[in-house]
Amino acid sequence: MAQTDTETMNSFSNELWQHEGDPGALIPLLQSAQETYGYISEKTIDYISHITGVPAADIYGVVTFYAQFRTRPLGKNVIKICNGTACHVNGAKMVYDTINDELDITYDETTEDGNFSLLSVACIGCCSLAPVITINEETFGRLSAKKLRKVIKSHKRQAKQQSRESKE
Numbered sequence: 001m002a003q004t005d006t007e008t009m010n011s012f013s014n015e016l017w018q019h020e021g022d023p024g025a026l027i028p029l030l031q032s033a034q035e036t037y038g039y040i041s042e043k044t045i046d047y048i049s050h051i052t053g054v055p056a057a058d059i060y061g062v063v064t065f066y067a068q069f070r071t072r073p074l075g076k077n078v079i080k081i082c083n084g085t086a087c088h089v090n091g092a093k094m095v096y097d098t099i100n101d102e103l104d105i106t107y108d109e110t111t112e113d114g115n116f117s118l119l120s121v122a123c124i125g126c127c128s129l130a131p132v133i134t135i136n137e138e139t140f141g142r143l144s145a146k147k148l149r150k151v152i153k154s155h156k157r158q159a160k161q162q163s164r165e166s167k168e
Helices: 006-019 026-037 042-052 056-065 084-088 093-105 145-167
Strands: 077-082 116-121 133-135 138-140
Touching: 006 145, 026 042, 026 093, 026 145, 042 093, 077 093, 084 093, 093 116, 138 145
Parallel strands: 077 116
Antiparallel strands: 077 133, 133 138
16 A cells, blocks of 8 residues: 555654754654655755754755756656776777767656656666666676667657546
8 A cells, every 4th residue: 555645754754853952863754754755855855854953055065966866856767877898998988978879868858748857877787788787677798879869769669658547
C-alpha cells in the first residue's frame, strides 16, 4: 500500500523532531528529506530551519555543496551514464553527446517536460558492456550513437504514450 502525502510528511516530521537540537543532525535530516520527497525543496529547507534553528541560508549552502542532494525533482525517466574507466575509454563522451543532442539536457538537468533527467555515475558495474547507461532500472550496453538514438527515441515515445494515457 502506497503512503499518502500526509503519512509521508508525518514520517519526515517525526525524523525532524527526533533530531531537534542534535549537533551534526543536518546531513541525516537532509538525507531523510531527499529520501522522502526525492529532492530538497525550499519549503523543506525552511521547515528544517524552523525546527533546528539552523539558518535557511546555511542549510541551502550544505545542500548545494554536496553532490548527493538535489534541489529539483528528477524526471520520470532517470538516465545514468557510466563514466567509469572502461566506459570512459570506450565512448562515454559519445554517449553524453548523443543524449545531449537528443534531449537537450546536460548532467544534473531534467527536460522541460519532466520526462528525463541525466546523471553521471562513477560505475554501473557492467564494464564488459562499455559504454553503458541505465534508464530507470534497465541497462543498455555496447552503445553506438545509432543504437543509443533508437533507445532514446523509444523511451520518448513511451513517455508520450504514458502522458496521453494519464490525461484520459
